[in-house]
Amino acid sequence: MTDGTLDQAAHGALRREPHDALAADVVRVLSPEGQLLTDDAGVTDEEALVLYRAMVRTRIIDERAVLLQRQGRIGFHIGSLGEEATVLGSVHAMRPIDWMFPCYREFGGALHRGMPLQRYFDNLFGNTNDPAKGRQMPDHWTYRQAQVGSVSSPIGTQITQAVGFAWAARLRKDPLVAMVYFGDGATSSNEFHSGLNFAGVFKTPNVFICRNNGWAISVPTERQTASETFAAKGVAYGIPGVRCDGNDVFAVVKTTREAVLRAVRGDGPTLIEALTYRMSGHSTSDDASRYRPEEQMGSWTALDPIRRLRLFLEERGSWSTQDQTSLEEQVAAELRPVIEAAEKSAPPALETLFEDVYATLPWHLQEQRAELLAGPRAKGH
8 A cells, every 4th residue: 555756746846855755665545646546545435525625624714814814813823735634634534532632733633623613713813712811822722622632832742741641541441542743843852752752662542643744944854854754763662653645635544544543452652754745834924925936836736635635536526616616615604704703802801811820819919910900090100
């Protein structure tokens, strides 16, 4: 169920240096032209449509959030443009009982697992309905009801959290799997070493998803590690490392399902390196003029995971231009009232600054809260 390498055009766009070639162990199911490379896609026709709709929805939401930030209506957005197959394919392979520990590009996965769209946009605007009460940056969300952990900006911290969670589940004999996402840059963090070392020793039920999009914020892969692959890093910890074409949603589903089953059997964790490509800046804080130059657009089109899946569906007669137009209109109609409601909602109340830290607020913070609510005139200013 493997193929040699991506075609030469895609290879050139996916990797920045000629020597940084894709290994022969990259799991692939669907070619860049949407053709099956195996006898079985590994997903049903209905699943393929569900995945495609979710990927398109994610991209439209992504693009709308960028527009909101450029208009000054939200302060920040970090998207998943070009990485939708890695995110949606892996989340689709999870069971309802399993937990997702995101990095920050996985909002599409959280929505796919049931996080309400309104809750997501309330977080982007940081309004009074945001469960984080505006304290977190936009795109730092959580949704416990769908087994989705919270996003945190420090690199790699979610890795040790997911391992600890999985270890606790094993001690309690809960048959769940904790899947954790991180970028290639996080493999240089202390948390990566500590998390994988513990997981390897105690065979915790984890699936580690490394989104290798070619860059760690602004550092290319060849400046990040001298290892031949990121998947190879699992070997030192006694953890199998698998590479898959992260722009091939069927390959991601297949690889992740096998890793989940391995963890459920009690055989321990798996490190998956999903080779994808970041088709935009690290976040909206980047200089947008540095991305999407015209000479690269052709290569990016060949890598686009949504285009690849659409070609597959069209070949099977499961999708049409009319279907595409209808879906895009449906998502646009879904977004309008959600954004309007989020934008009209008031900011969090001032007194919420003092909540959610202490069960009983200490006396000195009670005084500070009273002074804040009284305002400057109460002190004679």
